[in-house]
Amino acid sequence: MTSFIVNGSPVETANAADTPLLWVLREHLKLTGTKFGCGKGLCGACTVHIDGEAVHSCLMPVSAVEGKEVTTIEGLSANANHPLQVAWVENQVPQCGYCQSGQIMKAAALLKQNKNPSRKEIVQFMDGNICRCGTYLRIISAIEQVAAEES
């Protein structure tokens, strides 16, 4: 039994200790905004926040989040109004959209620790998140826009 907080609400799961957090979120808690992409921490589609830090939920055993706060794309903002989500729409970033939850969660973690990242810092931080549709340039623009607005 693992107890933790997801998007502000306490949850308990009976999954085996080594079950990846990804599958607990997606298939047990039905929070399907967090995506399965590679299962090996190679693509970033499964990115969530644990106590504010971006992590690959596909590699994180559920037992490791005991007592911690997990935030998924569903809990990033009240009404999809996080500045990054707004900028994502304004910049028409997503194409297929599958990687975008992970991209947004990763970018949100970046801006939390660095309000005004340089382009180089953005690219360095975001490099673990693959977008096969090739929306990278629009992702950079959206992050830069938010950074400029916030600082």
Next chain:
Amino acid sequence: MNGQKRTTTSLVDNPINRRTFVKTTVGLSFAVSFGGVLTACGDAPTANINSNIWVTIGSDNTIEIVCPATEMGQGSMTALPVILCEELDADWSTVNIVPVTRHDEAYGNPDFGGQLYTAGQASVESYFPIMRRAGAQARRVLLTMAAEYWSVPITELATENSLVLHRESGRSISYGELAANGNIPDPLPEVTEADFKPRDEYRIIGKVTNRLDIPEKVDGSAVFGIDIQLPDMHYGMVIRSPVEGSRPEQVTPSHADLEGIIAVELLDYGVGIVGISIDAVFEARKRIEVSWSDAGVAATRSSTKTLHEYQQIANDHSLTGSIWYERGDVKAALQESEQLIEAEYQTDYAYHAQMEPINATALVNEAGDAAEIWVSTQTQTLTVYAAAKALGTSNDKIIVHPTYIGGGFGRRTHMQYVEDAVLLSRATGMPVKVIWTREDDVKNGLFRPASAHQIRAGLDGDGHIHAWHHRIATPSVLEYFKPRRWENAGGIDVISMKSADNSNYDLPNMLAEHLITERHARIVPYRGIGAGYTKFVIESFVDEIALARKIDPLDMRIELSRNSPRMQTVLNEVAQLCDWRQPREETALGLCVTGYGETVAAGVAEVSLDKSRGTIRVHNFWAVIDPGLVIDPVNTEAQMQGAVIFGVSHTLKERITITDGIVDQSNFHDYPVLRMSEVPEVHVKVLSTDNPPSGVGETGVPLAAAAVANGVAALAGIRLRHLPLTPDRVLAALESKRAGQDA
């Protein structure tokens, strides 16, 4: 954020549901067949509503438009309804989208033989005429109804944003009110070409229309196939045979010995596992052992050997291929030529690497002869066929709920995973979501085929290309993935040979031949299909000829495009954008053009080279596209950016190899795709021209490879003739250049 979305209402082939659909909509439905025959119907169910309703106007002024294409990131879910909405002169903010959930030729793509099939950047090009006509017909009926309602001549009426206006009296009535209260005219008025809106009156086509799917894709609410949740849903995986064609013979342990597992099922091609949770299935998978039948010759396949064989076939002129394109007399012309230039090119297998792993969810009825399927699919039609075939039932017993697709790129045109889901649901009586891991997908991937080319050009005394002979040795993709279509294709395979015809170049004697080779891997369409390699070869070779003639590659292409003003325009535009004549210090430029359907485009890559590591970097890419009438300029730009990045990715990195019949790669660590730190700046100019609209989703892919290779040739004097342009190949080319200089 707007509230527009896909409706949950769907067009199903159950007559009760159909009536419900029409009735709950309360309003007017318009059905227009491809012949242009219109039917309209009020809220009472009538026999008139067969299958081809395109638009329904609700009494509350909402508008439902059917979108036959599936949305996989290309924007068709917005672009197609925009076309209808424009001609209807309706308020775009009230439009909702209805997907098609069965195989229905009424909505099928006429360019895919009436199949519901989203691929080949064909949706806008193929559906523009019907969407436009459906909108115009519906508008005409509303005008006729308003004329009768007010007793005024129809010529005094105008429309705007879902209103019919009578300016003389200052009256207006909404489409919804007319739908609720007007009389449907009998007979229905028909429109002609002259009734369509002139382009200069467009209010949404050509303007920025924010894509309807985007809001759902930033808050996690967009539902992809893999996200489906059903009551009592179970989870399935299939351990697939490591080599194509081998079958499971023995499997241990049985499901009774595996916690949370309700079935371990022997299938023809693998072992299906069904469990109560995804984690149970993962756990069971670790413990299950399978012995496989001998795969025979398939277990001896090696991609290196395959490509070597293909090259021998390409070079062996005693073998003639299927003629893809022929003009003049190439053999005679080659003999007359003053100078002959010849080269061999090769391209490796490539994998789609779509971000959403393969999956499908099925619920088969107790009798085992009907199913509902929730799936990311590029084709409702082939999904229905695959499920019906697996169950031995008829097509009308299958309902498909197409979801958003987490990347298509051709991968979701082949339906093994639908077969998995229906077989495992039938075996267990449960709704089953089957998920392939990334490793399952790479190891059992369906690839862009490997290809080997021999290409020869004969130049006349003035250096002009007099003869062009391109021999392409590669299997037929159609033969494997659409055998029924192949039977009637006369040996012509558009998937394998796309864009080998050089349709934008003036080549007096030309022959493109398809040497149809034996298939040594599973192959399906891949974004850009054959053009991904044919354009690499053709446009690299054009630069080889330009070098031999000592003329500028841009000038050479302008000359070759003398009969294609559209191509000349994009060439001149891209040259201006990148400042083509300006020499660079550490970098060089390479050029490539492509036609794709009716679309034309030109691209320039600016590259640099790390000569010690053999790594190529693409710093900038300029692209100019003319897709005729542009439906949405922002999405067109985004599609080009994405497709160019996809193209640069397959150019530099992507390579599937096969040893002893087994795919060597398994995940993104050994099948890397372009990451953010590696992408070029992509500068796109979109030209909207007087031509009919054509596609934009794939054109950028074939632009990339030759532009990069030509840039490297300009920079370092080496010609890279094997795709992808990996560091080992770059280093080998540098070494052979050095050896040549030393000799």
